[in-house]
Amino acid sequence: MPPLLTAAVLLLLLLPLAAGQRFRGFSYLLDCGAPAATTDTRGLRWDPDGPYVSAGTPRALPLQGLLDPTLATLRDFPRRSGAKYCYEFSVDPNRRYILRPTFFYGTSSPPPPVFDLIVDGTFWTAVDTADDRLAGSASHYEAVFPAAGRSMSFCLGANPNYTEAGPFINALQVIQLDDPVYNATDFRTSAMGLIARTKFGSTGQVERYPDDSFDRHWQTFPDSKHAVSSTHNVTSADFWNLPPPDVFNTALVAEQNAPLVLQWPPIPLQNDSYYVALYFADTLDDNSRIFDVNINDYRFYENLTVTSAGLSVFATQWILSGLTRVILTSKSGLPPLINAGEVFGLFPIGRLTITRDALALESVKRSLQNIPDDWIGDPCMPHGYAWTGVTCHEGLNIRVISLNLLSMGISGSLSPDIANLTALTDLSFANNSLSGPIPDLIKLGKLQRLHLHDNKLNGTILQTLGRIQTLRELFLQGNNMTGAVPQNLLNNKGLTSQQ
Numbered sequence: 001m002p003p004l005l006t007a008a009v010l011l012l013l014l015l016p017l018a019a020g021q022r023f024r025g026f027s028y029l030l031d032c033g034a035p036a037a038t039t040d041t042r043g044l045r046w047d048p049d050g051p052y053v054s055a056g057t058p059r060a061l062p063l064q065g066l067l068d069p070t071l072a073t074l075r076d077f078p079r080r081s082g083a084k085y086c087y088e089f090s091v092d093p094n095r096r097y098i099l100r101p102t103f104f105y106g107t108s109s110p111p112p113p114v115f116d117l118i119v120d121g122t123f124w125t126a127v128d129t130a131d132d133r134l135a136g137s138a139s140h141y142e143a144v145f146p147a148a149g150r151s152m153s154f155c156l157g158a159n160p161n162y163t164e165a166g167p168f169i170n171a172l173q174v175i176q177l178d179d180p181v182y183n184a185t186d187f188r189t190s191a192m193g194l195i196a197r198t199k200f201g202s203t204g205q206v207e208r209y210p211d212d213s214f215d216r217h218w219q220t221f222p223d224s225k226h227a228v229s230s231t232h233n234v235t236s237a238d239f240w241n242l243p244p245p246d247v248f249n250t251a252l253v254a255e256q257n258a259p260l261v262l263q264w265p266p267i268p269l270q271n272d273s274y275y276v277a278l279y280f281a282d283t284l285d286d287n288s289r290i291f292d293v294n295i296n297d298y299r300f301y302e303n304l305t306v307t308s309a310g311l312s313v314f315a316t317q318w319i320l321s322g323l324t325r326v327i328l329t330s331k332s333g334l335p336p337l338i339n340a341g342e343v344f345g346l347f348p349i350g351r352l353t354i355t356r357d358a359l360a361l362e363s364v365k366r367s368l369q370n371i372p373d374d375w376i377g378d379p380c381m382p383h384g385y386a387w388t389g390v391t392c393h394e395g396l397n398i399r400v401i402s403l404n405l406l407s408m409g410i411s412g413s414l415s416p417d418i419a420n421l422t423a424l425t426d427l428s429f430a431n432n433s434l435s436g437p438i439p440d441l442i443k444l445g446k447l448q449r450l451h452l453h454d455n456k457l458n459g460t461i462l463q464t465l466g467r468i469q470t471l472r473e474l475f476l477q478g479n480n481m482t483g484a485v486p487q488n489l490l491n492n493k494g495l496t497s498q499q
Contacts, residue, residue, distance in 0.1 A: 025176035026091045032169045033058035033073035042209055046070055055085045055373035061106045070171040071104040071138055079158050079166035084118055084385040086155035086376035087172060091147040095176050096187060098214055099145060099154055102171040103129045104138040113165035116157035117141065120148045121381030122350035125193060140217065142194035146187035148352065153377035157385050175214050180240045184316045185275060192275055192344035196265035199340050201227035201250035211244040218247055218340065226252040226260065230283040241277060247340040248281040248310050254335035260328040265343050271321035272345065279340040281310035291336035294327040303331055353380040354397045356420055361400065363417035370409050399423035407431040419443045430454055440464050447471055453498065454478035461485055461499065471495060
């Protein structure tokens with residue numbers, strides 16, 4: 001049985017694409033750690049990352065003559081086990097986005113750290129730049145994610161199981177895609193992580209913006225035995241994946257009466273489902289040829305008719321494992337060919353903290369100063385990366401069950417919306433500098449411990465505290481409270497309290 005799961009292979013004809021378009025909608029190019037905006041050789045403006053992140057320290061690399069100016073600076077983050085440091089962006093909730101971070105640690109010791117990438121509540125991948133560093137090159141990662149709302153968070157996670165240093169980043173692109181691009185993937189359940197994007201037969205530079213409308217990187221794949229160039233300039237497509245026109249001007253062409261066999265992608269893959277897209281255009285004007293496309297001995301497309309107008313075939317869930325072979329076998333008088341290809345791994349979209357709790361914590365955050373620097377992104381997810389002081393329960397709904405911010409130098413006031421965290425069992429802001437009244441917490445029907453001692457809180461102790469039947473510890477001493485302690489608190493024999 002062929003390894004095609006829920007999606008069929010589709011055949012797509014190419015339509016014209018206007019050249020030179022700018023990025024559309026909510027798109028961001030950040031030069032991380034840079035003090036001011038810069039413009040690269042392609043005319044793209046890169047902005048400083050400071051307005052989008054609340055943590056980390058900018059650092060300049062002591063290197064001269066870098067071809068990419070965005071590699072000259074980076075942002076270092078602390079290594080605090082289980083902390084995630086997030087960039088946050090406004091996005092269109094109905095769109096998909098390419099996220100492309102770049103990492104270049106420089107060539108000096110110590111070795112670069114290893115850390116996690118997280119988007120909203122979804123674990124993406126672990127970053128390990130050691131091999132690229134030995135080669136003196138930067139590491140680029142790329143994924144396609146749907147917007148989960150009107151904001152998107154991109155986070156670097158300090159995983160305690162990796163290295164002893166904190167995360168870092170040099171540059172970050174967040175680019176809004178047009179609706180047709182990769183739209184056959186079910187982004188309600190999956191995101192896509194790039195494995196390979198290749199321009200076959202090319203020996204020149206990596207294809208990027210402005211040739212590619214979204215600054216996707218089309219890597220070269222030289223093969224002097226099979227490489228052919230064409231000059232009839234296949235027009236690209238205002239459809240589906242919008243490949244740049246120039247990827248159709250080079251190709252690998254089989255020898256006469258022989259199949260074309262490629263090991264591609266060039267790395268072994270885990271046994272899993274992958275998105276595979278292949279691009280074809282006949283190198284001869286007003287010509288066509290017919291051939292079969294097999295991947296690892298399974299039929300990917302039979303009797304594919306390729307003309308000089310160009311076309312693409314793709315599958316949204318194709319099983320691959322280990323090293324992959326693409327085999328093209330002629331069914332007509334002309335040998336088969338291939339121009340370009342993309343392979344993405346698919347991984348599940350993670351769950352998020354229930355909206356009620358996430359909104360309540362955002363309101364709490366706005367009323368406080370000097371909060372922990374990892375209070376950005378999803379409060380609970382992914383697993384192991386909850387905000388500092390936040391404990392969550394990952395049941396049917398992901399709920400916040402504890403806030404413990406003891407002795408963190410926090411000031412400000414307690415937002416009344418803290419009472420919307422209705423799954424809370426423990427609440428502690430002890431030994432900080434909070435002021436203002438204690439809000440009505442009657443909706444916290446599961447609260448067992450309330451520790452607000454040693455702050456600057458004022459006002460009266462509300463009688464509604466005594467109506468929380470689960471409450472077992474109430475510590476309010478060391479504040480500026482006035483008035484009598486409510487009788488229902490004094491009469492609660494199961495309550496340990498200090499006022």
